[in-house]
Amino acid sequence: MKVVKFGGSSVADAGQFQKVKAIIDQDVNRQIVVISAAGKYGNATRKLTDTLYLIADGMEAGRDVEPLFNQVLARLEAINIALQLNVPLIKLLHTIRHHLAIRYSRDYLVSRGEFLTAHLMAAYLGYTFVDAANLLFFNKAGAIDEAKTQTAYQQLASQHGIVVPGFYGRDADGHVKLMPRGGSDISGAWLARLAHADLYENWTDVSGIKMADPRIIKDADSIDVMSYDELRELTYMGFSVFQEEAVQPVRECGIPTRILNTNAPEVPGTLIIHDDDPANDLKTITGIAGRKHYLVITVRKYQLALHLEVIQHALGVVAAHHLVVDYLPTGIDSFSLLIREPRRQVSVQELTAEIAAACQPDKMEVTENVALIAMVSRKLRQRPAIAGKVLAYLDDNLLNVQLVSQTNDDINLLIGVHDLDYDKAVRVIYSSIHQNFQRPAPYIEGIA
Ligand SMILES: Nc1ncnc2c1ncn2[C@@H]1O[C@H](COP(=O)(O)OP(=O)(O)O)[C@@H](O)[C@H]1O
């Protein structure tokens, strides 16, 4: 049994729906289908989910959202008509608006993108529509309530030939709750776990995971096989092809995931397997990912090791503002907080002043607009000189490195550069990997 998730790009229009059906028809094991809201592909330049967020913003601000609702209807109706599905979209939308009038909920509204798209797909495949609000339950803490979800899954009339909308479930108070952006990957991973699937197929618009973001490196190599550990690091650092929270449900029960391309289904894509699986190849660097807009605060204090409570105080300040510290590199007399966007709650000046008051440092340095680039591989430990080689290569290309750190598990080498240098640094690092860490003539911008 396979659980198959189709991303928004795979269900963007009637033509994409036809590709999905061909894929389902080709393998009888594809019985549980998770669907995102119609996304971007071809002429469709906006995700349905983004239109729904605009409607939510408009409704909350008291603006006229009629034209946006009409856009939603027109987009889905085009699929309905082209494929002769006879899904009562006008009636469904009417019910949705009735619900919103009685009790407005942003999560409910935005989740209707997957709800309606999945209705269309169920009709097209001849599968049963199963509402995720009756299947995936969250507990009070916002995590999946596994026992309740398992019970709901067991009670399904049929666990074969079903279509489930992704991206949402039901919270402990009985209301629809959205997952983070890209959350249909998470729904699919949970369905795979519930069904004890042999494989979780995640269908998108790229032929597997590339070693680097294809929007920066057009012809980046695909990764054939990688481990969940590596994937987790890379998704955390911005590999947007797979939602980071989708890793754990499948990793824990040893279900492999394959990332596949709906537009080129014959290409094997990327297989993600258990961390200790010997099938993991010996590639030194599996991938490069990154995020921009970090704030780096370095606190210097003589004999820090004897005053570790200083770090606690700094973290207390950051936590009080609900900020996320992704990394915390430490030295003998200093530590750095690598703080991620968004930081709307507090200004940099206020934050710095509060940390100074809490830590009484000898010195503090604050750097804004830092981009972090992670080179991820389980094999870094076996090639200790790589950090030096990459840094030399960056230096040859006149890139100013603001920070270097290697995580303790040796899976992740982290390099910080200015936001403006991000794309170039990714290209340089990618190119250095391709040169097998030799130091050839400096890389020239524009020749990736
Ligand atoms: N390392 C990477 N490998 C493959 N795709 C990546 C990578 N990093 C970013 N992406 C982007 O992720 C996109 C697929 O994710 P997403 O837009 O969520 O698709 P879908 O709508 O199918 O879920 C690709 O089109 C690609 O631009």
Ligand SMILES: N[C@@H](CC(=O)OP(=O)(O)O)C(=O)O
């Ligand atoms: N539609 C939601 C959820 C999702 O998973 O979408 P996609 O599979 O297109 O990334 C979003 O845009 O965030």
